[in-house]
Amino acid sequence: MDAISDRAFTETAANTAQNIHKVIDETPSLLTxxxxxxxxxxxxxxxxxxxVEFRQVTSAMLVMLNSHLAxxxxxKVSVYVANSFYHxxxxxxxxxxxxxxxxxxxxxxxxxxxxxxxxxxVDIDENENENNDDDDDDDDEIVKPxxxxxxxxxxxxxxQLLKSIGIYGQFxxxxxxxxxxxxxxxxxxxxxxxxxxxxxxxxxKGTMTGAISSALTAINKLQKSEETxxxxxxxxxxxxxxxNTLPYxxxxxxxxxxxxxxxxxxxxxxxETSIFLQQTSDATNGVYIDIKHPSGLIQYLSSALFIExxxxxxxxxxxxxxxxxxxxxxxxxxxxxxxxxxxVCLCILSMVPxxxxxxxCFSKFEHKLIARMKRKPKVLPLEVKKRKIAQ
Amino acid sequence: MDDDxxxxxxxxxxxxxxxxxxxxxxxxNNKSDNREAKNxxxxxxxxxxxxxxxxxxxGYAWEDEYRRSWDIVQEDESGSIETIVSGLVxxxxxxxxxxxxxxxxxxxxxMVLVLDYSYVMREKDFRPNRSSMMISYTIEFVSDxxxxxxxxxxxxxxxxxxLAQVVSEVSGNPNDHIEALKRLKRVEPEGDPSLQxxxxxxxxxxxHVATHCTREILIIFGALFTSDPGNIHSTIQxxxxxxxxxxxxxxxxxxxxxxxxxxxxxxxxxKSSYNVVLNEMHFKELILDCVTPLAVTKAESENTDGFxxxxxxxxxxxxxxxxxxxxxxxxxxxxxxxxxxxxxxxCTLPTVCPCCDLMLILSTHLARSYHHLFPLKLFEEVPVSGxxxxxxxxxxxxxFPKGEGEMKxxxxxxxxxxxxxxxxxxxxxxxxxxxxxxxxxxxxTNFKNKNNxxxxxxxxxxxxxxxxxxxxxxxxxxxxxxxxxxxxxSKCTRVT
Numbered sequence: 001m002d003a004i005s006d007r008a009f010t011e012t013a014a015n016t017a018q019n020i021h022k023v024i025d026e027t028p029s030l031l032t033x034x035x036x037x038x039x040x041x042x043x044x045x046x047x048x049x050x051x052v053e054f055r056q057v058t059s060a061m062l063v064m065l066n067s068h069l070a071x072x073x074x075x076k077v078s079v080y081v082a083n084s085f086y087h088x089x090x091x092x093x094x095x096x097x098x099x100x101x102x103x104x105x106x107x108x109x110x111x112x113x114x115x116x117x118x119x120x121x122v123d124i125d126e127n128e129n130e131n132n133d134d135d136d137d138d139d140d141e142i143v144k145p146x147x148x149x150x151x152x153x154x155x156x157x158x159x160q161l162l163k164s165i166g167i168y169g170q171f172x173x174x175x176x177x178x179x180x181x182x183x184x185x186x187x188x189x190x191x192x193x194x195x196x197x198x199x200x201x202x203x204x205k206g207t208m209t210g211a212i213s214s215a216l217t218a219i220n221k222l223q224k225s226e227e228t229x230x231x232x233x234x235x236x237x238x239x240x241x242x243x244n245t246l247p248y249x250x251x252x253x254x255x256x257x258x259x260x261x262x263x264x265x266x267x268x269x270x271x272e273t274s275i276f277l278q279q280t281s282d283a284t285n286g287v288y289i290d291i292k293h294p295s296g297l298i299q300y301l302s303s304a305l306f307i308e309x310x311x312x313x314x315x316x317x318x319x320x321x322x323x324x325x326x327x328x329x330x331x332x333x334x335x336x337x338x339x340x341x342x343x344v345c346l347c348i349l350s351m352v353p354x355x356x357x358x359x360x361c362f363s364k365f366e367h368k369l370i371a372r373m374k375r376k377p378k379v380l381p382l383e384v385k386k387r388k389i390a391q
Numbered sequence: 392m393d394d395d396x397x398x399x400x401x402x403x404x405x406x407x408x409x410x411x412x413x414x415x416x417x418x419x420n421n422k423s424d425n426r427e428a429k430n431x432x433x434x435x436x437x438x439x440x441x442x443x444x445x446x447x448x449x450g451y452a453w454e455d456e457y458r459r460s461w462d463i464v465q466e467d468e469s470g471s472i473e474t475i476v477s478g479l480v481x482x483x484x485x486x487x488x489x490x491x492x493x494x495x496x497x498x499x500x501x502m503v504l505v506l507d508y509s510y511v512m513r514e515k516d517f518r519p520n521r522s523s524m525m526i527s528y529t530i531e532f533v534s535d536x537x538x539x540x541x542x543x544x545x546x547x548x549x550x551x552x553x554l555a556q557v558v559s560e561v562s563g564n565p566n567d568h569i570e571a572l573k574r575l576k577r578v579e580p581e582g583d584p585s586l587q588x589x590x591x592x593x594x595x596x597x598x599h600v601a602t603h604c605t606r607e608i609l610i611i612f613g614a615l616f617t618s619d620p621g622n623i624h625s626t627i628q629x630x631x632x633x634x635x636x637x638x639x640x641x642x643x644x645x646x647x648x649x650x651x652x653x654x655x656x657x658x659x660x661x662k663s664s665y666n667v668v669l670n671e672m673h674f675k676e677l678i679l680d681c682v683t684p685l686a687v688t689k690a691e692s693e694n695t696d697g698f699x700x701x702x703x704x705x706x707x708x709x710x711x712x713x714x715x716x717x718x719x720x721x722x723x724x725x726x727x728x729x730x731x732x733x734x735x736x737x738c739t740l741p742t743v744c745p746c747c748d749l750m751l752i753l754s755t756h757l758a759r760s761y762h763h764l765f766p767l768k769l770f771e772e773v774p775v776s777g778x779x780x781x782x783x784x785x786x787x788x789x790x791f792p793k794g795e796g797e798m799k800x801x802x803x804x805x806x807x808x809x810x811x812x813x814x815x816x817x818x819x820x821x822x823x824x825x826x827x828x829x830x831x832x833x834x835x836t837n838f839k840n841k842n843n844x845x846x847x848x849x850x851x852x853x854x855x856x857x858x859x860x861x862x863x864x865x866x867x868x869x870x871x872x873x874x875x876x877x878x879x880x881s882k883c884t885r886v887t
Contacts, residue, residue, distance in 0.1 A: 222787075224864060279755060325754065339703060
């Protein structure tokens with residue numbers, strides 16, 4: 001009897017709870033976290049800050065995910081990884097059901113085989129590219145410390161800690177899944193790194209935009225499906241890599257897409273300040289925070305970066321208000337505040353090109369106009385009407 | 392029965408899709424309108440030929456053989472209608488199939504928007520009436536226009552009482568125009584339209600525009616006549632001379648003078664420049680099509696003078712605790728942007744500095760126009776087959792419907808689950824025997840469901856670069872808003 005009544009009670013409770021959510025404007029929301037896994041950048045970052053470990057960051061992230069879930073029964077989370085050398089960008093939670101089944105059911109040997117075949121195909125591609133990476137001189141050292149970290153993560157948190165401590169079931173499931181996924185990622189990573197290094201210095205591009213793009217498509221799908229039509233969403237990016245790993249045009253495309261969808265992109269930046277990510281969060285009404293004290297990451301994540309989309313219009317966001325919007329010259333890479341823009345391809349130049357041709361699209365500029373731009377300002381003897389003269 | 396009527400309309404959606412696949416750039420359905428006004432004969436015939444009325448052979452639907460909705464939905468081999476129903480649902484979602492060849496486009500645009508505000512706009516064939524619907528769509532157009540063409544300028548002119556009146560002057564600030572349009576809502580449409588007056592007025596507005604900008608006029612024309620003070624043909628000649636592009640969206644039927652106008656100012660390209668709306672959705676589509684910048688014609692790109700280089704300032708943003716006056720509106724604002732040239736303060740971007748005339752812009756604004764210059768390749772529809780390699784959409788990870796061969800296999804081989812799993816894992820590399828069997832089965836079903844072979848689709852759309860499969864929702868989203876392929880971006884090696 002107890003069991004039956006119990007179930008009935010919980011069911012009605014759930015139903016009423018849902019109704020309440022519809023009546024009051026407390027719609028559930030989705031939190032998407034994108035974790036930057038760039039191995040080289042992590043290594044550099046950890047060398048600079050002795051007291052930081054990747055483990056701390058993941059555990060802080062898990063705390064944040066759990067607290068988001070605890071806020072509302074309808075809340076959802078998803079986790080992506082980006083900049084990983086082996087996998088590029090990938091969703092690690094929630095995994096597609098069929099993928100999970102395949103992974104659990106199929107033998108490891110089969111998996112290995114398919115992985116190998118994948119690798120070889122990728123390798124062929126890479127051989128065709130002959131882009132060189134500049135700073136790969138101390139390659140062998142890189143792999144070893146990574147291994148150590150991997151081993152630490154591998155054994156301790158996921159298997160032992162979670163199972164021993166009594167925690168809320170849903171949290172446990174999610175935490176385990178995410179940690180397992182990260183484990184397996186990191187197990188692959190050193191091999192991949194070594195391979196990349198042995199195949200004479202290949203160019204690997206950053207995949208942060210890929211992760212954001214996928215996250216946005218998933219959010220789009222979610223907001224269009226009937227069950228979760230009013231679902232609000234936000235994306236949080238935990239980034240360690242610098243601006244050089246971000247492809248400019250695709251990053252801008254993702255920013256505008258997010259802006260149109262009214263999805264905020266929050267940025268939790270470890271390491272150096274990133275101008276692109278600052279602009280990202282500014283354009284999408286998000287929060288940008290440079291983490292100065294990585295040991296207190298949990299605090300940052302659970303306060304400044306924990307603002308629900310519904311609260312955004314009310315809360316004053318803890319973000320910088322003065323942002324560097326200056327552009328960089330396409331040719332000299334100098335940061336400029338007054339520049340010249342080609343009317344055909346919109347590339348930004350810091351000076352008038354000497355050959356009077358656009359360096360990117362090779363279209364010829366009008367000679368008269370260039371001459372006028374190059375004209376030096378003249379001091380007129382009389383105070384006639386002041387004319388604007390371009391330098 | 393109402394429901395049935397709804398579903399009968401479904402195949403027209405399918406047809407529309409088929410038509411779109413042929414990449415006919417204009418809507419296939421305005422042929423009837425063409426016919427109506429070919430001879431310059433402006434009749435009072437139907438304003439809209441609902442596309443649901445169109446039949447397969449290009450004729451009207453009533454000339455077709457009648458097809459019942461329940462004939463279309465047929466069970467497949469397994470007795471399930473799931474695949475067909477999902478196919479029907481999907482065929483109604485229109486895929487993004489625009490031309491994506493990268494063109495040189497006139498990115499810096501100047502446009503005059505001419506709105507018909509004569510008494511014909513009081514007509515109630517659009518709800519609540521023509522003028523208010525036109526204005527609400529125009530507001531949408533203005534915000535989209537500045538969203539995608541951030542360094543362009545716009546002006547709005549109305550035709551009313553036989554005169555042309557400026558609603559908003561040429562400016563690059565979307566809010567000015569939207570405010571003006573909202574004020575216009577309170578004005579009642581009146582009198583006759585005068586095309587010549589409006590054209591002369593827009594010509595005057597576009598006269599001083601620099602050579603690196605495009606000069607465009609977009610006319611929304613509801614009437615079937617124009618009352619002009621002089622010879623409109625000479626006006627058209629001067630427009631041609633000044634290289635002004637004119638596009639017309641007709642609300643009623645094709646009018647000979649508009650046809651001539653568009654033909655002469657667009658190098659004879661009538662298809663993209665002159666269209667008549669079929670219904671509200673089509674109206675919206677047509678007006679939003681004008682947001683994309685025009686491709687530069689060959690003659691223009693080969694011009695001898697060369698292109699221009701524009702001097703622009705990239706101001707930095709400041710924030711103050713005390714409000715200060717901005718130099719553009721003299722309003723009190725907290726913070727704002729500082730012009731790098733003269734250090735005056737402006738409150739919104741993009742704008743032209745009121746003190747030193749320098750064009751002020753954010754670098755992100757420039758980046759907004761990039762997707763017109765480097766469009767994303769279209770995805771290819773994966774051909775229907777028994778087995779598919781991909782199980783779920785790459786980006787949103789929603790599962791795809793299974794291939795028919797796979798479904799059959801799942802039913803037929805009720806042996807071991809593991810065995811079956813392995814075969815589906817292998818995907819394309821299935822043993823030859825089973826593959827043949829599937830092929831046979833495929834052809835059989837095809838033969839049987841001759842009627843709805845068109846409906847059967849794989850639901851997978853593949854990027855040709857990274858060879859990942861996407862669902863229709865993601866395909867639409869990726870091409871319309873994102874302009875990034877998640878598959879290509881997620882690959883850690885550079886795609887060549």
